[in-house]
Amino acid sequence: MAEGLILDDLRIAQGARMLVALNEAVGPGEVLTVMGPSGSGKSTLLAAITGTLAPAFALSGRVLLDGRDITALPPESRRTGILFQDELLFPHLSVGGNLAFGLPRAVRGRAARRARVEEALAEVGLAGFAGRDPATLSGGQKARVALMRTLLAAPRALLLDEPFSRLDAHLRDQVRRLVFDRARADRLPVLLVTHDAEDAAAAGGRVIRLDPEAP
Numbered sequence: 001m002a003e004g005l006i007l008d009d010l011r012i013a014q015g016a017r018m019l020v021a022l023n024e025a026v027g028p029g030e031v032l033t034v035m036g037p038s039g040s041g042k043s044t045l046l047a048a049i050t051g052t053l054a055p056a057f058a059l060s061g062r063v064l065l066d067g068r069d070i071t072a073l074p075p076e077s078r079r080t081g082i083l084f085q086d087e088l089l090f091p092h093l094s095v096g097g098n099l100a101f102g103l104p105r106a107v108r109g110r111a112a113r114r115a116r117v118e119e120a121l122a123e124v125g126l127a128g129f130a131g132r133d134p135a136t137l138s139g140g141q142k143a144r145v146a147l148m149r150t151l152l153a154a155p156r157a158l159l160l161d162e163p164f165s166r167l168d169a170h171l172r173d174q175v176r177r178l179v180f181d182r183a184r185a186d187r188l189p190v191l192l193v194t195h196d197a198e199d200a201a202a203a204g205g206r207v208i209r210l211d212p213e214a215p
Ligand SMILES: Nc1ncnc2c1ncn2[C@@H]1O[C@H](COP(=O)(O)OP(=O)(O)OP(=O)(O)O)[C@@H](O)[C@H]1O
Pocket: 014, 019, 036, 037, 038, 039, 040, 041, 042, 043, 044, 045, 054, 056
């Protein structure tokens, strides 16, 4: 069975408008960058993969992850992880609470869950931050917590919806490197949506462009 993420004749239409039509295979540790003008369907493509496509769209074809057809599965069963432009940390939870939220239920017991959270924080240079309010973190720290929250759920594919675009140039480079290094180390296929040619170059993989038919 083929490892990685496969978009098998995946088509997304909005009424008579064909937004996305793709045949792509993204191997473990490989990054496929998706570019295209605003409104061309980049976020919609990611939603089709995570299982959160709005009812306004019609989907055909298949999404395969590690050989498993996930096209019709509910989002929580797909094992796809996504990072957005806004970190979307829960403001009412501590940093540790945010990370614990990402942990699979299979990690049982308060002590074991706490240990996994501490380990994750230490991995991104944030040891001791578990009790902090997310509002007190810098942009780069929030980005690292958001990455670890996504990775703690043990996804088999990583989807990135412009996650670097709000960071300043220096941080952007750091966080980008962290994300791509982790994806390679965990052998995750990555789909990167971006407007930024530098992001695409840093990703180092193939680039495709969405050019939807005019309505
Ligand atoms: N929930 C929705 N219901 C109906 N139409 C939607 C919905 N979300 C997006 N659209 C429409 O679908 C098309 C694709 O939008 P999408 O957000 O995927 O584009 P994008 O390429 O990600 O754009 P951007 O670069 O601006 O983020 C647009 O015409 C948009 O207006």
